[in-house]
Amino acid sequence: MSRVGLAVHDSWVEAERHLRIIPRNIELLIFATIQPIMFIVLFVYVFGGAIQAPGYSNYDQFLIPGIFAQSVVFGSAFTGVGIAEDLSKGLVDRLRSLPMARSAVLVGRTISDLLRNVLTFFVMLVIAFWPIGFRFEGTLFEAFLATVLLLMFSYSLSWVQALMGLSVGSVEAANSAGFIWMFPLTFVSSAFVPPETMPDWLEPIANANPFTIVTNAARALYNGLPVGNDVLYSVMWSVGITVVFATLAIRKFNTSTVA
């Protein structure tokens, strides 16, 4: 096998290590799924009546893509926690002494988190369709593309989380550090309300937020509305963040030694 072939093989072996335990940890799976379901139900029924979303058939059609976006992005926080947990045990030290591609430890982790996110996404999708009544108002391809954009963005943030998980000293710290910036990132955005309704100083921040761009692109595609350049910008942001943070994280992993 070539060097790249081996790296792919090793990454998959690593991903499998994490995927294998998902069915064994039913509680974790349930709680990971309950959170997005709760968000959908709360936002739709609590805010649904109060917020107007001009241009959409109803607020649900505006809101639900935002919740999809937020949930998959929150899902990336697992990466940092998982890596910090791995580092806190002796296993990573053993892995460093194996003839494997070192990047595989991080690539495998991010891939397994992406696949877990796909699973969570489908659970949310089902809830959104019934009982909420969400519909794809564009083509199926557009809905597929929207989903891919969301997952790509979430994958890129997994690498940010990976770098944080490698940098903080403990699992607890990784947990807090991983979640805390998710709140401003997802709320100062177009996910729940149109940025025009925000204070003047906040609106440009919300509009410049890459999360807004990705959410806007997905929302337009799910609703069959004109999407403009947002698809391109979303891909650029996701690829850019992935390249930069994957490079930093892998470099950090390779040079850091566990004491």
Place this chain on the structure above:
Amino acid sequence: MEQPVNDRKPPTTLRHPSARMADMPSPNDLAIDAHGLVKHFGDTKALDGVDLQVPRGAIYGLLGPNGAGKTTTVRVLTTLLRPDAGVALVDGIDAVTDPDGVRRRIGLTGQYAAVEERLTARENMSYIGRLFHMPKRDAVARGDELLERFDLSDAADRVVKGFSGGMRRRLDIAMSLIARPSVLFLDEPTTGLDPRSRLAMWELIEELEADGTTVLLTTQYLDEADRLAQRIVVIDHGHVIANGTADELKDRIGGDRLRVSIAKVENRETALATLRPLCTAEVDVSGDGRTFIAPIRAGDRVVPGVIRALDDAGVDVLDVEVHRPTLDDVFLTLTGRTTSDEHEEVPV
């Protein structure tokens, strides 16, 4: 086992300096060949020119107090750390220039059981096997064979999280052996184990010897090195301060120890005068003036002579005993402190 059993002789006891040269293995026979390893951590010199030669198929013990440089040496040899200077060849491969080559040939068991506790024992085995790029079927078969041998077959399909410390450590070593390494590094394999698990681990390590696997074992426990290792390398402050079989090291501090207790303190001078010619070095008198400790030549059968001589001098003898020095005595003599003297552990 499939591996050919090396026709390995236990290292001969070296009686003469010239014998040492004749017995020196040629570089091809060395599983580990390290010269002048230096490693700094900031201002701390963790390794200060470590030389280490381990012939194929031997079990060597690397002994020293905490912070002496044992683990750092192992980390350099297992490619986890790059030395600032020196050469480290493992199975003839340079650990610095070809780390992957070394990684293919070694097994490492660190101080903490490096297992994936969310997976079963069997899954752990095949997981590591596949990371060694063994075909999946081979990894599974070899894994089962090792689980059987390490007495883990009954627990093979249990998640490791529920394993005892001893079981984890056994699984850990089994995982290190999956790709049939030519050199196995065991970094403090029994630290933190209860006495029973420790004994079981020792038996297991002794069995490895029969496979012809080279083992480099670090330990703080002198009895462990004494029992398992054919040769012991004593390391302190980042360099090797002694190297030999347990017996050779013990001989270095002057053979056996004679301990005599007498009944009356008035006989002190008479007893001293009688004992002096029978001992190989100065006789120490303990605080109460009735106990004498002195080195004697090993295997001299000196006890009857001692009793007779003291009796003839009219000294009333309470007790005479001879014991071999322990490695603790050796360590104390070599370093001026015991292995458990943790206060001085930071290498300077």
